Amino acid sequence: MKKSIAALLLVLLLLGVAGTYLGENQERIELWPWKKSMPFDGLSKAISDAQNNLFVIDNAKKTIHKLNPEGVLQFSITSDTGKNGEVYRFNDMAVDTQGYLYTIRTLLDPYGIVVKSEQIVRYKPDGKFDRSLFTQEYSDSQSKRYRIGSLRNIQIHEGMVYFFNDEVSKLSLYQTPAGEGSTQEPTLTNTIMLPSNKYVAEADGYKLGAIYYSTRSGEIYHAMADGRSEQVYPLPGIDRTRRNFPESMHLDEQGRLIFIDFNARMIARLDPKQPYVLEALVDDEKAKANHVELAFDTTTSSVGSDGSLIIVESAQINRRLPDGTITEPLVEAKFSSAERKGTLFVWFIAVASLLLVLLAFKLIYFDLLKRRLPLMVKQIFILIPVIALSMILLSTVIYNSFSQKMEEETFSELILLAKNGQNLVDGDKLEAMSSPLDYRGSAYQSFRKRIQAVFENNVRDDNQGFYKAVYKYEDGVIYRILEDDDGMHMFNPFQQTPENQQVVLEGKTATGQWEDFSGEWRYAIAPIYNSGGKIVGVFETSKNLDGLLKHRQAVLHSIIRNIAYISVGLLLVLVVMTYVLLSSIRKLRNSVGEIAKGNWDTVVTIHTRDEVSDLGDSVNLMASRIREYITKVENFSQSYYRFVPQQFLRFLNKETILDVELGDQVEQRMSILIFNIRAFFQMSKGLTPEENFNFVNSFLKRFGPYVRKHEGLMNKYLGAGFMALFPNQTDEALMACVEMRRELEIYNGHRANVGYKPVDFGIGLHKGPMRLGIIGEEQRLEGTVISDGVNLATMLEKMTEPLGASILITDAVVQSLERPADFLYRDLGLIQIDGVKEPLHLFDVYQGDPETIRVLKEKTKALFEQAVTFYQVGRFYDAREAFLMVIKQNRQDKAAQLYFYMCDEYFGQGTTGEWNGTLSVS
Structure with missing residues (x-):
């Protein structure tokens, strides 16, 4: 149980660590591990640095990638999300000689339409955020901007960062030092007053007198050193339809203007010194000659550090080299080996996390639930996943149903709003518009004002986020006129689709949807008529699905939240009901537990009057029967343990005598x-049989407890004695012998008081292997011990009297003592006993002897043991003299006397050839 819980906690800890790591590397999970490259999707700009590294704004202005000259991805900068769901977009960028990247970062509303603020942000050469240099807020309705703000064209020149700020009636140029360590706030260096009713589209240049800007009405102006603005494109006399709008305008190193003419499908170059000469750098013909296909729809361009022209379309990047050659398109960023390894590692962690989840599931539902757990805990483990899955299923059904209904309502609303465009846009005024010169004219402003009155005065969330657009239909071409994107210009041709052709040709309202890099859109378009009933335009209302998802998610969260509340409530009710219903079972369990512990007087009291109550009554009856039976068994066991010690059963690994079988045996040391x-037999002759029994029983009753006191067990009684076994420390066995010898002095004192003669006993103690087991036959079993050690201990007891010892032990006992210093004993040397082949190394333990004997043996111990050593090496004369000195001090020392006689004999007559230094005792 503990191991399973510990394993589960470890798995949960690893899942937490893995989840944190995967959360920090979420973007890599979106990449397949075997992918070697990432295709571009929604490019808007590309620039290069002095080392020819390429910086691209991709993914609908959400991401900036840095690629080395070989096209290998170095890092990516991903836009953040605001605290209230706002979205950031990158609208422009520049890089300095130290590798610092400067961007115009725009904060849009959650629908990605209205600009909230803009910043000039600097990133370090490794792509990490450094600092914000400049901030422009758009808080009031007068300064409302769509898609792009007022900051324009960030550029690096001569160690300085320059950028423009469009302040409607004037254009301001700011500068600040570039590079590492620069913390200076941008300062205003120049202000350009715009011509009346002209509005800036793009600007480039940084030196006074060499600044150019384009307007929303389609002109390019040169800001003169004296503060005046001079138009340089288109000049009077140039044959232009006024639909040739210059876009993506910038200056090359020679001060020439480069811009894109979508109407003419070309990238043009204009030298201000020769304003009537317009050079086509790239057009359809030149692109085809280089086997390149250009769409000329969302194209932008910039000048590379090597003088090449970088051409950017939505999904590819081309270069026009200085010699006019157009390179093959770059359509993807290659992943470095380190990036691919990192992605593989993240996927490995993801797969490992999935396996950990499965392991956690196994530990909970296949390990823990199989173990002993409270029933309530098991129910919770089962109910929570069931309720959670039910909640998810119910939420999914409700959400899908709501989403479908919401989408249908959205289409209905879009159609209604699109049809209302006929009332918002005057068809005659729309038909009268002929060129971008009408930008922000009276008709344009009236259209914008009426549209805003309808769409922007409703503060309900579900009525916000609409994208509006007005198109003019002329000569079979649909032109953009007004829409919620300040980056789009008037009279920019719009591609033909079956839906808009249905509107302009048949006058029917059409709906549709499309998905591109900017999102998934739902739209409705309706015709705009002039006073003569002629279709002159199209009104579009659309919504990005991202905006719809916001509402869907809000509803989904509300659904989940409410269902979660209901689920938690249900779970609490179920837990309380389960707790109440299980209370009687818990009572029954506790009572049965008490009975199982041996508390047989426990009575189960349950008053629920149901099946559990009946079960409680049955348990009480069962407990009563068991109580009677166990009383009989306990009485029988207690009686039997008098014959077969409980310890003997434990040695055989048996719980009770009922488990014992013939042949059970075990070896122990x-x-x-x-x-x-x-x-005893001489003494018993003077006693009657009854007196003999009484004497033996009283004698054993007095000395037997010392065996149990020192963790020994009585194996069998020997008539005038007993055999005991000590499975634990040898010190305990020897201490039992010593205490029994001391008790003998007290016992003999009591006998003397009543006129009885004293008794004496001998103890033999040996340690060695033995086999305990059950012998006999099926109808008569007996526990016994089979070992040479039993015979040896018996011989030792018999030798105690001739050797003048009360306790004799072998060297096996001495060697196994843990505290030999706690005992008093002397070395008797090697003793050869009749019937034993090998001599025994014996010791005389005199610690329990009477004080007179104990003192004399302790006093002569060293001399005695030295004499034994002399004897064993054949120095009989020296041994005899030493033993004689012992005898003079202790005339009762029988062992010294035996040694003395043998020394005298061997000294006088010599030894036989078989003598081996032992003392023979019979």
């Missing part, structure tokens, strides 16, 4: 203790 009363 234990201390074996043999205890016997000396001369």
